[in-house]
Amino acid sequence: MHGVTRSPRRIRRPAKALAVAAAAVLPVLAGCSNDQPTSPTVPSSDAPAAAAKHGPFFPQCAGISDQEIAKQTQVPGLVNTATNSAGCQWLTNGSIVGPHFSFTWFRGSPIGRERKTEELSRTSVEDINIEGHDGFIASNEDPILGVNLCEIGIGFDDDFIEWSISYAQKPFPDPCDVAKELTRQSIVNSK
Numbered sequence: 789m790h791g792v793t794r795s796p797r798r799i800r801r802p803a804k805a806l807a808v809a810a811a812a813v814l815p816v817l818a819g820c821s822n823d824q825p826t827s828p829t830v831p832s833s834d835a836p837a838a839a840a841k842h843g844p845f846f847p848q849c850a851g852i853s854d855q856e857i858a859k860q861t862q863v864p865g866l867v868n869t870a871t872n873s874a875g876c877q878w879l880t881n882g883s884i885v886g887p888h889f890s891f892t893w894f895r896g897s898p899i900g901r902e903r904k905t906e907e908l909s910r911t912s913v914e915d916i917n918i919e920g921h922d923g924f925i926a927s928n929e930d931p932i933l934g935v936n937l938c939e940i941g942i943g944f945d946d947d948f949i950e951w952s953i954s955y956a957q958k959p960f961p962d963p964c965d966v967a968k969e970l971t972r973q974s975i976v977n978s979k
Contacts, residue, residue, distance in 0.1 A: 916968075926940075
């Protein structure tokens with residue numbers, strides 16, 4: 789059947805079915821018309837949105853050096869693999885296999901939503917206060933490694949920061965102690 793094209797088959801639709809389809813489409817098309825008067829009870833969408841109230845400024849990587857990350861995490865060979873205005877990530881020899889350490893700065897983002905996500909995915913989530921700032925501390929317990937992941941989120945008006953400390957094999961220090969100290973240093977480094 790090379791070079792053969794089939795002509796489309798004609799389908800006969802009863803006139804009644806076509807009338808029903810047309811009746812269903814007409815109200816939709818009429819709703820798109822610009823000729824309809826605007827109801828005075830419809831609220832205006834031109835109301836100004838409330839401006840976000842931002843917290844302090846955090847320097848690149850929260851002002852935490854690669855050497856300080858290695859000291860606190862006690863992991864040799866860490867490489868800063870991602871650096872931008874919103875955060876940093878350190879991996880062993882730059883590999884995704886192994887421990888992960890990261891700092892993230894969320895501007896104009898609600899910390900409550902992040903906490904709810906943590907509550908759904910972590911073994912434990914509790915309130916914490918570091919350097920006079922409130923937030924949460926979340927940890928996850930691995931059946932073999934024990935508590936190997938800890939994340940701390942601290943709020944600043946409509947912003948928050950988060951440190952994530954995750955180990956892949958023993959031995960390692962308490963990840964929540966590491967997260968607390970890095971969070972403390974980050975707050976001290978903020979302006």
